[in-house]
Amino acid sequence: MHLLLFNPRAQKAHRRLPLSLLFLARALPHEVRGPTGRGEPLTWEILDANVDPRAKERAEAAIAADPAGTVLLVTVMPGPQLRQAVPWCRHLKALWPQVRIVWGGYFPTVYPEACVADPAVDLVVLGQGEDTLRELVVALAAGADPLAVPGVAGWRDGALRKAGARGYKVSSRYGDPPFHALDMERYAARTFLGRRTFNHHSSVGCPYTCNFCAVTNMFEGRWLADPAADVVRVVRRLHDQHGADAVEFHDNNFFAAERRCAEVARGLRGLGLRWWGEGRIDTMLGWSDATWRLLADSGLAMVFYGAENADQATLEAMNKGGLQVHETLELNRRAAAFGVIPEFSFVLGNPVDPWGDVEATLALIRRLKEDNGACEIILYMYTPVPLPGMYEQAVAQGFSFPRTLDDWLAPPWTRYEERRNAVTPWHSPDLVRRVYDFEAVLHARWPSVSDRNLRPWQRRLLRALAAPRWQAGRTGRPLELRALQKLWHYRRPEEMGF
Ligand code: B12
Incomplete structure (x- = not known):
């Protein structure tokens, strides 16, 4: 076989x-x-x-x-x-x-x-x-x-048939990835982190059950992490045998346990790597200065955080595990103090009060940028996943998922999971335009570090052109900025990331 x-x-x-x-x-x-x-x-x-x-x-x-x-x-x-x-x-x-x-x-x-x-x-x-x-x-x-x-x-007798459920195991118990099966040279990627960036995944699941996240469907709040020694061994292999100078950890929640992260950082220190992973704001806000320093010294360059929204009621409706809006502001300053870039992802336009949460969140983003111009911002529109909570409100407003693969391939749905387009009844075209106009001005005023296409003079020009709009909060129809971004193939961070 x-x-x-x-x-x-x-x-x-x-x-x-x-x-x-x-x-x-x-x-x-x-x-x-x-x-x-x-x-x-x-x-x-x-x-x-x-x-x-x-x-x-x-x-x-x-x-x-x-x-x-x-x-x-x-x-x-x-x-x-x-x-x-x-x-x-x-x-x-x-x-x-x-x-x-x-x-x-x-x-x-x-x-x-x-x-x-x-x-x-x-x-x-x-x-x-x-x-x-x-x-x-x-x-x-x-x-x-x-x-x-x-x-x-x-598919049996005209219906979905599932065999019994399968438990989860710590991933590294299956052994190290068989890198020899691939032509590793093809995967040494140039990114803003390094010239030879590789990726690894060192845990299974996520301990949280946010009801807008696909990961929850899959793991239902389970999180099983590879021991730090296993993580360090694989990364060292990528470094020693394949010349990695940067690593992206694609874990859903790499920074869920302080001790494990500190041990990983100790093991990576001295390799000259720059690295990236996803974490939670409230978790890492509680970590000691010693751990933050260790992480920064080991080459931690950027952390992706789900800040999600500026409306506390919306965060609660998202089952965001007790995250407070003010913690996003605090984390932004803390990360800046240690030279680590926070990359904040937002989910906008939730069915409860789409305009309210959009306006509150765009205002929060302005504050985050004022406090720490280096922070990165990623914007998604809320799209339901079939989990109790906001999904039910979405269904009440007429939302339903496609039933067949042909439906999934129909134009609005192919973009649906990319979280950019409005196929949801509560996202009016005006709301979507408000968000993307703001985004165009934001990215011109603060071009993302993850875009490697832009030359320094192009960045300067975009920033200067966008400054009056940004200062006056005048973000409607930024055609001139869009034209330049298109001409110069500007890549937003979510196009570069995951
Ligand atoms: C890397 C990644 C990407 C890379 C893919 C690179 C590549 N080589 O193909 C890129 C950047 C292209 C990408 C893009 C997108 N991604 Co992506 N991506 C991820 C990420 C971060 C890691 C995936 C991974 O490698 N996991 C590690 C492996 C070991 O785990 P795994 O994939 O789950 O595989 C296990 C099981 O699922 C299963 N399995 C998987 N495949 C198969 C196949 C067979 C035959 C079998 C038997 C078993 C099996 O066994 C594996 C081992 O246990 C995940 C989040 C995450 N942490 O997993 C999101 C994730 C998968 N992406 C997601 C999405 C939505 C996207 C995008 C559509 C948009 C976006 N903005 O994120 C785009 C477009 C994707 C596309 N089709 O082009 C969602 C999926 C949501 C959903 N409802 O399905 C995720 C879960 C992120 C999230 N939290 O929302 N992504």
Whole structure:
């Protein structure tokens, strides 16, 4: 049996290690048993359309060689990956009906029914995939029922059928990622952090249950972290063997435990790395000066924080775990004192009082910039995820999710999960324009450090042109700024990040 672990193309300019697939490969057996009990070798390869323009062709050649003996494993995020995966998998199924196609990752985990209802997808794996995939390939090879494997879902008798739930494990227990399976040179990315940036993921889940976040659907408040020693070992490998000078930790919440982070920082100190991760404002505000200094000394350059909103009632409606608006202001000053850039992400236009929270949040952003011009701002429009809380209010206002993959591919929905467009009944075009006009002025007045295209003189010019608008709070229709941003291919931080 041969497994094709496939990463569909995401957006342009994202050369990041396909960790979902690399991690899955850690748990695969070398051999499986066929229906008669005879052992046969299990082989696998990772094909990544983000770095290899011929990835699809290679997959098709492998399937054509042995359709019944090949399993195509596709990792799917909403947006561009979904747009690629759906027509391609349908095409493959039409050509080679015997090939088995299994999807996993965030999209199938959150919306399994839409996936397995489509004839292009045989099965989906829900949540953490290592154990499930290992047991699934054993079942498939033996001709056993795959829907008896916990963590697998499929379509039976016209309905979604889920096997039992699967527990979660500390990720590093499956071993280190098999970097040898990839051409690592292709992943050494130039970013504002460094010339050779690699990514790692050192924990599973998140201890919080914010009701607007897809991670909650997947992990329901569980957080299992790799021990600091395992994190340091992998990063040192990236540094020593692959020349990393910067690391992005893609964990949902890297900074959830002070002791672990301090230990990681101790282990990274002296390597000359610059690094980035996601954390919570209230958690890190409570950390000692000694830990902050250690983090800064180890090369921590920027931390992504979900500040979400300036309206306290909205934060509560989001189940944001007790975060107070004033803590965002305090953290902004604290991070500045240690030379760490805070990158604040906001979720605007919630169904409770969309105009109220937008105006309050834009005012907060002005204060944050006045206190610390280096802070970075990321703006998203609120889009529901199917979790109790604001989602119910959204449904009451007429919101409903697509039911099929074709619906997901219809124009407003493809952009929906990118959190930019208004397909929600409570986002009026005026509200969306208010936010994006403000954003254009904000990014001209304070161009993001993560954009590596802009030259210093271009930054100066944008800043000077935007200054009168910013000072007067006159952000309506900034056509001249937009034109320059477009001309110079300015990239907003959320286009560069995650
Ligand atoms: C890296 C990343 C990206 C990179 C992708 C790089 C790449 N190589 O493809 C980039 C920057 C391109 C990206 C873009 C976007 N992303 Co993104 N991204 C992430 C991030 C930070 C890490 C993903 C990761 O590698 N995790 C580590 C691996 C090990 O975990 P995993 O992916 O969950 O994989 C495990 C299981 O899911 C499962 N599994 C996964 N795939 C498969 C496949 C098979 C066959 C099987 C059996 C199992 C399986 O097994 C794996 C091992 O246990 C996650 C958040 C996070 N921390 O996970 C968001 C996240 C996945 N992204 C998200 C979104 C929404 C996007 C965007 C659509 C928009 C945006 N603004 O964020 C864009 C567009 C995506 C696209 N399709 O182009 C959401 C998904 C929400 C949802 N409802 O599905 C997440 C969860 C962030 C969030 N909190 O909202 N992203």
